[in-house]
Amino acid sequence: MRKLIYGMNVSLDGYIAAPGDDISWGGPPSDELFQWWLDRERATSLMLYGRKLWETMSSYWPTGDQQPGASPAEIEFARNWRDTPKVVFSSTIDTVDWNTRLVTGDAVAEITRLKAEDGGPMGIGGATLAAAAMRAGLIDEYELAIYPVLTGAGTPFFTALDSWANLNLVETRTFPGGVVLTRYETKR
Secondary structure (H helix, E strand, O other), X not given: OOOEEEEEEEEOOOEEEEHHHEOHHHOOOOHHHHHHHHHHHHOOOEEEEEHHHHHHHHOOHHHHHHOOOOOHHHHHHHHHHHHOOEEEEOOOOOOOOOOXXXXXXXXXXXXXXXXXXXXXXXXXXXHHHHHHXXXXXXXXXXXXXXXXXXXXXXXXOOOOOOOOOOEEEEEEEEEHHHXXXXXXXXXX
């Protein structure tokens, strides 16, 4: 059975985006944090995206390695992003590209099916998609890179749940700029 990991940059008050889908509050990550995300992406065998995050990622990373001043880590991230198989869950877009498959049906059923397959870890991103997986009890690990900023409102990292989810802390790490990484595994 595959492991499903939900990880994103998060404001101290728990938002992945400020009102208006504004993600500029985090600023560019430190080189050390960016390298951590790159290592995580390299270890991921399949990425699952909701529409909004897919649109954000696919608007930059297909050519991220060709941008002026791209760092070696950014070049590697772009190449890895293109090569990693991806699934986008959306009923509002018609086509996807860059080693990606589109699913328009029941996301929870498809994620459950994918988890049952053999293979490496899967990452999930996008608040709405991750919320559905959370409520279904499908997420095995949470990774939060918590930035020292309060947005006051926006898109929350966590959704309302029907029941508690007990977690085990597996890692904490501090990065430059006061960003604190916390990783938790779901108690089963």
